[in-house]
Ligand SMILES: Cc1nc2ccc(C(=O)N[C@]34C[C@H]5C[C@H](C[C@H](C5)C3)C4)cc2n2c(-c3ccccc3Cl)nnc12
């Protein structure tokens with residue numbers, strides 16, 4: 053099917069504030085979710101210009117604009133896994149490339165940097181707001197397509213990315229050499245598949261060892277694990293922002309989780325506690341996620357890039373905020389409120 057991109061859409065991409073009007077745009081403290089959504093395609097273009105991709109790969113602007121607009125249309129209107137998430141994940145890739153000087157210091161080639169940024173932008177295309185296990189449970193079409201290989205949703209996001217590139221007038225990578233083109237798609241595959249959090253759990257200890265032994269840029273295995281780590285960090289980058297942002301994002305994530313739980317109950321299935329609005333204890337679950345998963349990932353990042361220490365500190369701050377908000381949740385729980393009702397009630 054053919055999604056049209058109007059002339060107005062293409063004009064939208066030309067108007068947004070310039071970088072020097074937003075000096076902190078390239079700081080880790082910047083919150084990309086506060087960018088006006090109609091200006092976001094323009095910011096994607098500006099980030100790619102600023103990263104030197106347009107010149108290095110002789111990318112045609114009108115083809116890139118059409119690609120960005122098709123990617124945006126590829127995201128659904130679900131609470132969390134929507135275009136706003138994709139844009140914020142791509143913004144973190146921009147921050148990592150600039151603040152860690154990934155290309156300048158030889159961690160990434162320019163091609164790997166391009167693949168990283170594009171993978172972040174496309175990593176959740178056509179997400180339905182439900183998990184991989186829900187695909188299996190509900191015998192979805194996607195499960196029938198991909199469940200034998202695992203990472204069902206991630207394989208779908210990858211396939212949607214390739215389809216978008218192959219859409220008439222959208223393949224901005226066509227200006228790459230044949231070798232670079234094949235290499236870039238290979239990198240995009242590894243990077244999008246790396247965003248399956250279950251896969252991260254499998255390689256976490258290997259990533260930790262490599263970082264402690266001393267990262268070796270010349271080893272392909274090290275480069276693969278660094279790319280995977282940077283994808284997971286980008287996907288979780290909301291947790292490195294201030295508490296107001298973190299709280300807002302939690303509301304979106306649990307809106308999605310609980311909608312899935314409601315669906316599972318209708319299907320006669322018992323949802324996992326974190327998906328059940330009656331049983332979930334959001335502060336406890338978030339404290340577990342931040343202390344057992346999130347902070348560990350960013351600590352590995354900080355062993356390779358000392359600048360990432362500010363990200364670990366931001367997560368520590370959010371852990372303290374969840375700790376202190378726990379008492380408020382418990383007080384309202386005694387009054388019969390679910391933790392979601394407390395989360396969305398203005399403090
Ligand atoms: C704040 C926050 N909390 C989150 C709490 C929990 C989980 C989560 O999927 N847990 C697991 C826990 C085990 C092993 C695997 C598979 C399943 C069983 C489910 C993962 C994700 C969370 N998450 C994400 C996120 C990142 C990547 C994909 C999807 C999402 Cl939603 N982004 N932000 C957050």
Ligand SMILES: [Mg+2]
Nearest residue numbers: 175176247248
């Ligand atoms: Mg995903």
Ligand SMILES: [Zn+2]
Nearest residue numbers: 137175176287
């Ligand atoms: Zn994501």
